[in-house]
Amino acid sequence: MRLSFPTITLLFLAWSINAQEFTRQDTLRGTITPEREWWDLNYYDLNVKVEPFKKYISGYNVVRYKVLQEAKTLQIDLQEPMVIESITQEGKKLKFTSEGNAHFIKLKKKQVPGDFNELKIVYSGYPREAVRAPWDGGFSWKEDENGNPFVATSCQGLGASVWWPNKDHMYDEVDSMRISITVPDHLMDVSNGQLESVEENGESKTFNWVVKNPINNYGVNVNIGNYTHFGETYEGENGSLQLDYYVLPENLDKAKTQFAQTPMMIRAFEQWFGPYPFYEDGFKLVEVPYLGMEHQSSVTYGNKFENGYLGRDLSGTGWGLKFDFIIIHEAGHEWFANNITYKDIADMWVHEGFTAYSENLYLDYHFGKKAAAEYVIGTRANIQNDRPIIGPYGVNKSGSGDMYYKGANMLHTLRQLIEDDNKWRDILRGLNKDFYHQTVTSEQIENYLSDKSGKDLSAFFDQYLRTTMIPKLEYQINGKTIRYRYVNIVDHFDMPIKIVVDNTEKWLFPNAEWKTEKLESSQVEFDKNFYIETQKI
Secondary structure (H helix, E strand, O other): OOOOOOHHHHHHHHHHHHHHHOOHHHHHHHOOOHHHHOEEEEEEEEEEEEEOOOOEEEEEEEEEEEEOOOOOEEEEEOOOOOEEEEEEEOOEEOOEEEEOOEEEEEOOOOOOOOOEEEEEEEEEEOOOEOOEOOOEOEEEEEEOOOOOEEEEEEOOOOOHHHOOOEOOOOOOOEOEEEEEEEEEOOOEEEOOOEEEEEEEOOOEEEEEEEEOOOEOHHHOOOEEEOOEEEEEEEEEOOEEEEEEEEEOHHHHHHHHHHOOHHHHHHHHHHHHHOOOOOHHHOEEEEEOOOOEEOOOOOEEEOOOOOOEEOOEOOOOOOHHHOOEHHHHHHHHOOOEOOOEEEOOHHHOHHHHHHHHHHHHHHHHHHHOHHHHHHHHHHHHHHOOOOOOOOOOOOOOOOOOHHHOHHHHHHHHHHHHHHOOHHHHHHHHHHHHHHOOOEEEOHHHHHHHHHHHHOOOOHHHHHHHHHOOOOOEEEEEEEOOEEEEEEEOOOOOOOOOEEEEEOOEEEEEOOOOOOEEEEOOOOOEEEOOOOOOEEEEO
């Protein structure tokens, strides 16, 4: 399949349609600005005091970075109504100007390429309260059934700068970080990585967490509650992996039953995707007062300890009730989102398409290939085809929600085209190995899949990612002859499909032109594993 619609043309059309809705703030948030590109993140030391009864936070973040080229101005992001109180470098107070949520720091020290420098940013305020977490994020200030504070953060899309100052663009991940959260002494904080120590401060405690791997900024989280803990050790591909679970005491028994799916998840995904990417940081499931989120090594959970999506099967087939959606889906993001991370949220399908597809592969591992196929085909009922999966670049705007199940069905279709499940598994594992702990573009992933499959998939990806058209196969059957062609396709789209004639599989090779082929019988079934529409005319 050859390139049809030039990518740049499609992106320009998407930009033209949506340009009027974007602002200067969208550009400052979504673009690699000159004030961002000259320095590379190395380390964060984030210290935050959380006062649940006041819904107030205060603290500082030390930002260590490597100088890539000389510059005098550095951009840090922190969203209103949070306030920067001071910024210092080597003890010297620095001036800064603010343009909405972007803050431009005037540096005094000469920035020498190759040097590592640090900034200390002191801040405080009443962070935005989540309205409908995790989709409309911020801080969730809730209480448990005993009146204890039950607090959590979620900020994908909205941005980590909604509650702490950082370089809020996905292209640059910090190499490692320390997260120190101070809470009232009767509560506990659970954040990312491993718990290094707990400091007793009289009426408060400080929980010090250490993250040894690169981490995307929205993956950094705070979870505060009257938690109880249990755990286990999983022997995986890279050795012993610590699995830790933090839940409210009243849910302990239910959690011990439901979270038994965690090692089942690890086993399936290590088979398909390769080793869990963060062995040094462990894996945690943490109960929160919202549905859940894929925070790296600290996956949050609020699915009421039942299978399905809040008890519902999103596929309508029954298979969706064989697993806990939040455990499987959000943990799948450890490979696609946290290990392999998009550079621009326009390419969010790389996270959500592969992870929605991981639900299918979990079923494949534990219940068989037929169950997996029925599930992913069933999820097509959720596809809207309202707008392209890939969004406009540079303005912090994602594409259609179809990135989940249209993305999953696109990948399921690709599996059929490859015709070799061992090769398909090698490709998925190769993605996680070759892009290990990296930020990527859709183009990189598309090119990788084309290269490793040995197929030119450019028109295939243009069709499914950059248009809302579903390929339609029009056909006529006269006796034992079938006449067929594609409509609703980009130029040069020529994806083969499989049919069954008298219980025998046969490939057809349609394109935009009518083709005619002799068959052994007039009884034809189209393989439903291919995401197309068919119409007899």
